[in-house]
Amino acid sequence: MRLLVIIIILLFSCSTISYTQPTSDKLIRKGVSLHDKGRYQDAISYYQQALKANPSSMSATYEMALSYLHLKDYDNALKYSTKVINANFKPLLVDAYCVKSTALAxxxxxDQSVKLLNEALERCGDEYLLHYNLGLSYFKAKNLKLSIFHLQKAIEIDTTHPSAFLLYAYVLSDSDRWIxxxxxxxxxxxxxxxxxxSKDAFGEMYDIITQKIPANSPRLTPEDGIDRQKIYDQLRTMQPKVEDxxxxxxxFEQASRTIFFTLSQMQNDTRKGMLWDFYVPIYTEILESGYFETYCRYVSVSYFPVSLEWWNNNTAKVDGFISWFEDGQGSTVDNEDDFGDDSDL
Structure with a gap:
């Protein structure tokens, strides 16, 4: 009889655990859905219910921290992210460090944000998000040199995250490295x-190639072997006279072609660094691909309505460019005109 009672208790316990976990997970999923819609307070109420169902849920704890961060309730963001960190919950450890460091920043x-992220690097190893957040914290602290270092590390680890390139662009601009x-x-x-x-970023990029730089400015001195005065003079001669x-x-297309071509002509085995090992090879390949105009239309669709119109009217070229890019480049077309009629500028 005693054995039967023990079996019944064990079966009841197992059924309770299996019931609690799915309930908690379902509540978390609902909360995440609300968070993604910007309903952060509503999301938190679901995470609280999830924690009642499963008090040890680090997923619910982390999501609480993230939603509080978006609400700018930094004390609670610190509280819940610290719980995940102290629990050493590996699946969300890097993310928890990022939430806590962002709240501190x-x-x-x-200083506390930077210290925390350096601790995270020692504990978790080289992680894209940790280097990115360090780059952001150093940028806010106006330490542009270390910001550049960590953003480059983030990009080296993962070249598919736009935010690192965007922040890197702003830091480089503030460092007068405009090219x-x-x-x-x-x-x-x-x-x-x-x-x-994207629209804001394009506006910033367009300002770079339309800026008026005073004579003898440090911004016209050589940059990593680039004759910036020469490129600047070329850009000045081709700028549009009317705001159309x-x-x-x-x-924009002509200026991009000029800069890409100039840098590709300078490329050799002695030049090292992200500029020469990453950017120049990619843009040289785009320049020589036969899809250069399509590419320029693609990156300018958020800013120029005429580019969006062109994009919608030249689907064959668009499909060709996308296939070329997704296949890892390496193939070219003889002439973009093979893909149908261009619309007018």
């Missing part, structure tokens, strides 16, 4: 061509 506790900033904005727009921040988007687009 937003509270203007930049490399221009290239980084380009790559961000290649990864993320048509969002709200069709002429502005044409100038």
């Amino acid at each position: 937003d509270m203007n506790k930049l 490399q900033s221009f290239l980084s904005f380009h790559f961000f727009l290649l990864l993320e061509p048509n969002t709200d921040r 988007q069709r002429f502005q687009y044409a100038y």
